[in-house]
Amino acid sequence: MRLGKLAAAAGVVLDGDPDLQVTGFAIDHRKVAPGTVFGAFRGAAFNGEDFIPAAIAAGAVAVVTRPEVAVAGAVHVADAEPRRAFARLAARFFTPVPPTVVAVTGTNGKTSTVEMARQLWRMAGERAASIGTLGVTTSDESISTGLTTPDIVTFLANMSGLAREGVTHVAYEASSHGLSQYRNEGLHVSAAAFTNFSRDHLDYHGSMEEYFAAKMRLIDEVVADSATVVVWADAGEWAGLAAEHAHKRHLRVFTVGEHGDDIRLLARTPTQLGQDLTVVHEGAQRTIRLPLIGAYQAANALVAAGLVLATGGEAGATLDNLSRLQPVRGRLERAAIAPTGAPVYVDYAHTADALEAAIAALRPHCAGRLIVVFGAGGDRDAGKRAAMGEVAGRGADAVIVTDDNPRGEDPAAIRRAVLAGADGAREIGDRRAAIGAAIAMAGADDIVLVAGKGHEQGQIIGTGENMRVLPFDDVAVARECAGGTQGGAA
Numbered sequence: 001m002r003l004g005k006l007a008a009a010a011g012v013v014l015d016g017d018p019d020l021q022v023t024g025f026a027i028d029h030r031k032v033a034p035g036t037v038f039g040a041f042r043g044a045a046f047n048g049e050d051f052i053p054a055a056i057a058a059g060a061v062a063v064v065t066r067p068e069v070a071v072a073g074a075v076h077v078a079d080a081e082p083r084r085a086f087a088r089l090a091a092r093f094f095t096p097v098p099p100t101v102v103a104v105t106g107t108n109g110k111t112s113t114v115e116m117a118r119q120l121w122r123m124a125g126e127r128a129a130s131i132g133t134l135g136v137t138t139s140d141e142s143i144s145t146g147l148t149t150p151d152i153v154t155f156l157a158n159m160s161g162l163a164r165e166g167v168t169h170v171a172y173e174a175s176s177h178g179l180s181q182y183r184n185e186g187l188h189v190s191a192a193a194f195t196n197f198s199r200d201h202l203d204y205h206g207s208m209e210e211y212f213a214a215k216m217r218l219i220d221e222v223v224a225d226s227a228t229v230v231v232w233a234d235a236g237e238w239a240g241l242a243a244e245h246a247h248k249r250h251l252r253v254f255t256v257g258e259h260g261d262d263i264r265l266l267a268r269t270p271t272q273l274g275q276d277l278t279v280v281h282e283g284a285q286r287t288i289r290l291p292l293i294g295a296y297q298a299a300n301a302l303v304a305a306g307l308v309l310a311t312g313g314e315a316g317a318t319l320d321n322l323s324r325l326q327p328v329r330g331r332l333e334r335a336a337i338a339p340t341g342a343p344v345y346v347d348y349a350h351t352a353d354a355l356e357a358a359i360a361a362l363r364p365h366c367a368g369r370l371i372v373v374f375g376a377g378g379d380r381d382a383g384k385r386a387a388m389g390e391v392a393g394r395g396a397d398a399v400i401v402t403d404d405n406p407r408g409e410d411p412a413a414i415r416r417a418v419l420a421g422a423d424g425a426r427e428i429g430d431r432r433a434a435i436g437a438a439i440a441m442a443g444a445d446d447i448v449l450v451a452g453k454g455h456e457q458g459q460i461i462g463t464g465e466n467m468r469v470l471p472f473d474d475v476a477v478a479r480e481c482a483g484g485t486q487g488g489a490a
């Protein structure tokens with residue numbers, strides 16, 4: 001493909017040879033081959049601009065970078081927002097793309113919602129995929145990417161790879177990091193969803209305002225002019241603010257929840273293995289037998305249905321299909337049954353809000369004590385730690401604070417910060433021992449919740465060159481500690 005054609009289609013100003021042949025895109029100089037367009041960006045750990053000469057030596061034909069940066073020996077595509085310009089150019093290169101693409105943002109519930117949208121599309125007979133923390137999930141395989149939002153080149157290459165395999169519908173997770181680094185841009189996004197907003201990632205974003213603004217880029221800039229924005233209307237003031245962002249662009253707003261206009265949740269009744277939801281859509285009332293427990297899973301399922309309806313799904317079938325949703329890996333997953341009969345649940349709650357939601361989800365199913373095991377990640381927002389301790393202390397009957405990816409920090413110091421909020425909690429640093437202790441103390445009527453790692457497969461210890469990932473899987477460890485009894489689907 002010729003550079004001039006890509007630039008014209010992307011609306012990017014080109015001051016250089018338009019006839020240059022482009023063979024690929026890279027943001028890491030080590031991935032540059034002859035004919036590559038190199039994106040040189042300033043990052044958190046490195047300045048990509050330092051690698052421009054090396055990229056050109058490796059064959060880069062053009063470099064997308066800030067106007068004031070020197071580029072010798074290749075076309076300089078100059079833009080004050082080089083990550084965005086690069087995304088736009090690359091999006092013209094990685095074609096075809098699936099015709100229906102939707103994105104989900106919010107502090108919690110992104111992974112669950114994209115996965116549920118994928119399942120609903122699939123039940124409707126579409127070739128569908130989801131992209132997010134669990135990797136790229138198609139009907140028959142799941143490939144892990146390691147990050148919620150892969151880098152922009154991987155993201156676009158994945159999208160076009162899926163389209164070539166015949167996938168027509170994709171739901172992707174738009175994390176705040178991904179949005180602020182333009183890691184998922186350039187596609188025609190037909191609908192977006194906003195799930196909720198609470199404290200997380202302030203180590204990166206600095207303040208709640210900046211964190212929210214990063215999320216709002218999805219609505220302000222990423223979605224198409226014709227897009228619908230699905231808003232979980234029960235997310236307090238943040239829901240109203242998200243809707244305002246959509247109104248500013250004259251986008252259609254589709255609200256879901258007890259305060260929702262498009263899918264109104266009238267009642268939610270927990271049943272033994274799930275819950276009954278009474279909803280009203282377009283004047284018709286219906287009851288959905290959702291096979292998943294917890295208010296938060298109901299919220300995610302209804303938002304997912306909203307995305308499917310917003311992109312042309314048939315209402316009756318879509319709402320009926322909610323009763324056939326499969327559990328999402330590591331989200332209130334029933335991992336094991338303790339020898340006494342107490343179920344052990346694994347959940348990915350790693351914010352105070354999420355921990356509160358996970359505890360609330362299990363409470364109606366618990367006749368005895370709710371025992372919670374959790375920790376907090378190192379080199380991540382430290383301000384959420386005491387708040388997580390507080391929520392657990394208040395909501396659970398017994399709390400064990402343990403380690404969860406200490407990374408470059410002292411694990412004991414992280415535990416102390418969590419324990420500061422949790423009166424009477426026990427401290428067991430070793431995660432396996434902590435899970436074992438919780439299971440050993442669980443009586444027949446009790447429930448054990450192991451929170452924070454969900455689907456994760458390792459414990460991350462150390463940082464930089466000293467980083468090691470020790471294999472660790474909460475579900476597998478819970479099963480081992482419980483004596484190998486499986487929990488089955490929740």
Ligand SMILES: CC(=O)N[C@H]1[C@@H](OP(=O)(O)OP(=O)(O)OC[C@H]2O[C@@H](n3ccc(=O)[nH]c3=O)[C@H](O)[C@@H]2O)O[C@H](CO)[C@@H](O)[C@@H]1O[C@H](C)C(=O)N[C@@H](C)C(=O)N[C@H](CCC(=O)O)C(=O)O
Pocket residue numbers: 027028029030039041042043044045046047048049051146147148149150151152175176177178181183
């Ligand atoms: C802080 C952060 O988000 N960093 C991400 C970001 O890195 P960066 O742009 O700051 O990159 P950098 O490492 O400083 O390097 C700058 C530039 O120089 C280039 N470079 C660098 C070294 C070199 O030898 N050659 C070279 O060309 C790099 O490719 C890059 O373009 O972009 C990279 C790829 O696009 C990511 O891999 C990297 O994620 C790091 C590993 C990370 O841990 N990110 C976490 C915090 C994250 O993003 N998490 C969210 C989930 C949050 C949630 O859902 O709760 C996610 O979306 O995954």
Ligand SMILES: Nc1ncnc2c1ncn2[C@@H]1O[C@H](COP(=O)(O)OP(=O)(O)OP(=O)(O)O)[C@@H](O)[C@H]1O
Pocket residue numbers: 106107108109110111112113133148173175195196296297299300330331332347348349350353354355357358454
């Ligand atoms: N709608 C919701 N409201 C409150 N808490 C939720 C909601 N959905 C999920 N959670 C909690 O957040 C955890 C993570 O859910 P999920 O993986 O779907 O979110 P995410 O937004 O993708 O998270 P991440 O930012 O880490 O990628 C769940 O295990 C649960 O504890």
Ligand SMILES: N[C@H](CCC[C@H](N)C(=O)O)C(=O)O
Pocket residue numbers: 148350376377378380404405452453456
């Ligand atoms: N996507 C989240 C995952 C956190 C999960 C938890 N296990 C931790 O390591 O803090 C993050 O990067 O903050």
Ligand SMILES: [Mg+2]
Pocket residue numbers: 110111132133134148173
């Ligand atoms: Mg996620």
